[in-house]
Structure formats: C-alpha cells, structure tokens
Amino acid sequence: MKILVVCQHYWPEPYPLPDLCEELVRRGHSVDLITDVPNYPMGITYPEYRHGARRREVHNGVRITRTFTIARRHNAVFRLLNYYSYAWSSSQYARHLREDYDVVFTNQTSPVMMSSAAFAYARRHGKKVVMYCMDLWPACLAAGGLGESSPVYRFFDRESRRLYNQPDRILITSRMFRAYLVERHGVDDGKIAYLPQYAAARFDALPPPASGKQTVDLMFAGNVGAAQSLTTVLEAAALLRDQPQLRWHIVGDGSELAHLQKLAAEKQLDCVIFHGRKPPEEMPRYYAMADAMLVTLTADPFISLTLPGKVQTYMAAGKPILAAAAGEIPQVLAAARCGWCAKAENAADLAQKVRQFLACPDKAQLGRNARAYYEAHFTRDRFMDTLERELAACAGPTHSDKGCCKI
Template structure:
C-alpha cells in the first residue's frame, strides 16, 4: 500500500509520527511524508535544513518531502506565521504532486491547518483521508489564552469545522475528544473512533541508571515539552515546598518556551533539589526513566486541556513507572482507573508536594509500577496500535488481503 502522510512535524523533531512511519515501512508499505522544516521546540529552523537544503530525504525507508515554513519563534505572531507558511507551501506541493497514493494519513497536532494539504490532495486525486487527532482545535487556542469571543477564535472555529468534516474517518487519542467533536464542532460521531497512542519499543527495555541517580533516595522525573500548557512551574513550586526534604529530588528533562522561566524561578527560590537536563535524544530517555522512582505529569488548569491524554503517559507506563500528576480530566481518569499513581488538581503545587510525600511513604509503590505496565500492555501496546492503524488505512484505501 502506498501511503501519503501529512504532518508538519517529523524527524529530527521529537514526535511519534516518525516511529509510526518507519514501522509502516517495516510492515511492507511505501510511505511518503509531506512535512515541514525542523524547528520544534527550538523555534528556529535547524541550520542543516536552511537555504533549500535537505528538501528531499529518505530515512529508514521513509521518503520525506519538506515544505518551506517560517520558524515558530517565541511570539504569537511568529507562531501563526509558522502555522500558515507550512499550510500554504505544503498545499502547493500537494496540488502539484504527481505520485498517486492509495490513502492519505494526517497526523494532526497543533495547528489543525496542517491538515489542509491532505484535503487538497484528496480533492485532486479522489482519495480518502484518515485523520488522527492528537490536539483539539480550536480548544487548543482557548487553552492558550485566546478568548472564545475573539475574531481569531471564531475564525479557527469555522476552519476547524471545515477541516474535521473533510476526512473519511477520524481517530482520536482521548475518549473525551469524541464529545467535543459532536457538541462543539457538529461532526458526525459515527466517523470518530478512539485509538490511544503507544510508546516506542525502547521504553520497555531495561537500562542502567546514570551515575548520579543515587544522589536522592526518591527521584521524580518530568520528561517532555516545557511550554505554557505543561505548567512545569507547578513542579518547581512543589519542589520548593519540599526543600527541607533532603531525600527527594526533581529532575526535569526537555526544552520549550517556559524552560528559562522555570530555571529563573528555581534560582530565585534557591532550590537545590531541582535539576534541568535540557532536551535529550529519544534514545537516551530510558536511561533517565530508569533512575526515576516515579514520573511526573502536569497540565494547566483548563477545561479544554483536560480532554487530552499526553503521549508521555504511554511512555511512562511502558517503562513500568508510577505516575504522580497535578492534572485533571482524561489523564487523571486513566491514572486512577489503572491504580498506577497519585493525583491532585492541576496547578495545585501544594497538593503535588503532599502526594509526593504520600508516595514516598506508601507501601504500594511496587503495585503502582506493575499496574502501570499492565495497563499499558492491555490498552496502549504498539502492536495493537499498529494493527488497528494498518487495517483502517487498508479499508480506506480499498486494499483487501488475499
């Protein structure tokens, strides 16, 4: 089967779509990715992709076509220029693309307009689209502070309704997405199915801890993007509440728009129990997971964000780690349903400090860890995900196994 994948982000940017595409190739399919220029999360296009370089690549059997885009920068204006520069340039490539594909797969993160090139291709070639929604729009805008009565929000509400009504089938990462699609966007719920994310194989591999992992008796690790939505400052403030506990340390791994702010808060509070490791290659992450007694997850206290289930949840569970969360909604439901950790309300740093202490004193640590892994295997395994994805793509592409 020949598959056209449309996603604004791809390797070397740290998104799971790279592993999905490489796995589809291993399964015997021809995969071409229409994507942008790597600039996430740094905000600046990487030097090796500037000035027209590396517009066509083949990496691990995946053909990659890169479209022009403006780096996302650090301002809202630059971010919107980033969104639309890719949507326009990739749409032009899709319009004049000569190669014929059996089906189009959209891996839709933010922004939703990254889906437009797929719709252009569909209308020209009369092929079906499978859209995998990992971020809700325009809910993501509201979560980012855009008021629902603003011109920007209303514009993207109309655009989102058009985009989400264009695919032939929509897969969603969170069970709560389906309600939003029906009630807010008016999308027919019969074309929406739930398919949660998985974790890459390397997270289920045993690794030795790095040498400084014994500096604290209990180590709590956050791994991922450090942006406005993630509310990592909640962890920093909780660490301040626990600064008199010498056995407890917090390790923050990742990069993003709020990293420097978190470092400034740590410095101003004189914290010695928080360490920042910056952005690391995916291949190094299990080493840092292995030193963690539990993993941390936080999000802003926002109704729209509560619909989401961040992909780090699957990674944490695949590694067999308990999860400590200051979080609401779908993620809290999963943690509590799986008995894999402890939760408090989003942005409640005092509550987070309290459940960290509760975890350290708990006799259920090993049970939480085993529950986490068991829940992953039952609900989020890569094998299950790829089987459902492949069969869905074949169905839409009119491919029948003999």
C-alpha cells in the same frame, strides 16, 4: 499500500510520528511524507536545513519532502506565519503531486491547518483521508489565553469546523475528544474511533533504580511549554523542602524552559535539575534513574480532555506516576492503580500526593501496575494493527480485507 502522510512535524524534531511511519514501511507499505523545515520546539531553523538544504531525503525507508516553512520563533506573529506558511506551501505541493496514493494519513496536532495538504491531494485525486487527532482546535487557543469571543478565536473556530469535517475517518487519542468534535464542530459520530497513543521507546530491559541510593528521583520528560504547567512542579518542590531526599528532574526543552530555570534560581531550588532535550535513544537511561514520573497540565477544561503520550511512555517504562491534571489523566491513573493525581495547577495538592508516594510501602507494585496496564491497552503492536486496518479500509476494496476496526 501506497500511503501519503501529512504532518507539520517530523524527524529530526522531537516528535513520535517517525516510529509510526517506519513501522508501516517495515510492514511492507510505501510511505511518502510532506512535512516542514525543522524548527520545533525552539523556533529556530535547524542549521543543517538552512538555505534550502535537505528538502528531499529518505530516512529509514520514509521518503520525506519538506516544504517552505517560516520558523515559529517565540513570537505570536511568527507562530501564525509558521502555521500558514507550512499549510500553504504543503497544500500547493500536494495539489501538483502526480503520484497515485491509495490513502492519505494526516497526523494532526497544533495547528489543525497542518492537515490542509491532505485534503488538497484527496480532493484532486478522489482519495480518502484518515486523520489522527492529537490536539483539539480551537480549544488549544483558549487554553493559551485567547478569549472565545475574540475575532481571532471565532475565525479559527470556523476554520477548524471546516477542516474537521473533511476526513473520512478521525482517530482520537482521548475518549473525551469525541463529544467536543461532535458537539462543537458537527462531526459525524460514526466517523470517529478511539485509538490511544503508544510508547515509541522500548523499555523491555529497563533496570530498576539503583538500590540503596539516598535520593528519591521524580522526573518530567517532554515538551516544556505553557500547557504543561511545570510551575506547579517547582512550587510543589518549594513546599517539600523538608524532604531533602527529593530530586526533581526536568528532561526536555520548549518555550517555558528559560522562565522555569529563572524561577528555580529565584526560589533557590537546588533540588530541581534541568537536563535539556535528549535524543530518544538516551531516554531509557533517564527513565531508569527515576523512582516516579511526573505529568502536569493546566486547569483549562479543553486541555484536560487530552491524554498526553507521555502517560503511555511512563507506563511502558514501568514507572509510578504522580500527576496534577483533570479529565482523562486521573481516570487512567485510577484504572491502572499506578500512582496519584492532584488537582490541576494545585501545587499544595501535588506536594501532598508526593508525600503519599514517599510513604507507600510498595512503590515497585505501582510500577508493575503501570506496565500491566500499558500491555493491556497501549502497546505498539495493538496500535499499529488497528491503524493498518483503518488505512486499509479507506484505501479501497483491494486493501480492505483487513476491515475497519472501532475500539
């Protein structure tokens, strides 16, 4: 198949899509990508992409075109400019593409407008669009504190409804997304299929934590933003000062990193270690040092609908998981029997769950359970086989022998 991919974020930004696109190339497909000028997550254009540099490049077989993007910085006005500069420039580019693609795939996170170019090309050329929905809009805005009665929220609610009804197929990362799309935006339920994320990193040879070490190392890895509610982790660390063996590691960066570093200093939490963002190839080394992994989310009811990709990655690494979240995450952890989940934004409850973990006589079994659940539900091959079938079904009769699979 000849596939056009649309997504605002891509390599070298810390984002999982490259592994997916490169695997499609390895499977014999042609992949062209329309994406942004890299500036995520810190909101500053990467130096090597400034002044119009590297607007077209090929990376591991994927042909990349980068369209005009205003860096998001850490400012509401610039974030809005970032959203619409890419949506507008990518749509303009897509409308004038003469290439004949078999199908369009859009990987949708925030904002939903990032998918606009997919629909612009599809309308012009009579092609079908498969959307991979990883975030819900405008629910993300409500989670950020924007009231549902505000004019801005109502505008994006209308915009989201319009955009979510354009794909021919919507693949969702969390089962809970289905009701929101159908009830809030009137999306045809028959268009929707569940396809959870997989772990892009490979952990088949991940060594266990060093035996005989004196510390118990708990680790969060990923974007450090408001939705992740990492203040809950710091507050739990403060409540567990009586456990001097605990070390809390935060690997990643984002809009909340400076605030968290300041908070840790104010609370004199020497047990909290900030490692910053690390390249994907280094992450297995960090996972190897961890006794358990952390995942936290805000108590927002819409954020609770999500199943962050880090959960699958933690499971692939064969690590116990300690969480503070509602919705999909506690259901998955309970089914996998691989850890404990506290109430969202409840540091005291998270501290109690950490105490339960410390008292667990067979922590290694929790890790084995996590890996087993990953292999049963979240493997890369399972994901790619299903995605390939979905794309083929929308590409037309010459490619649809693989069928369309709803799971």
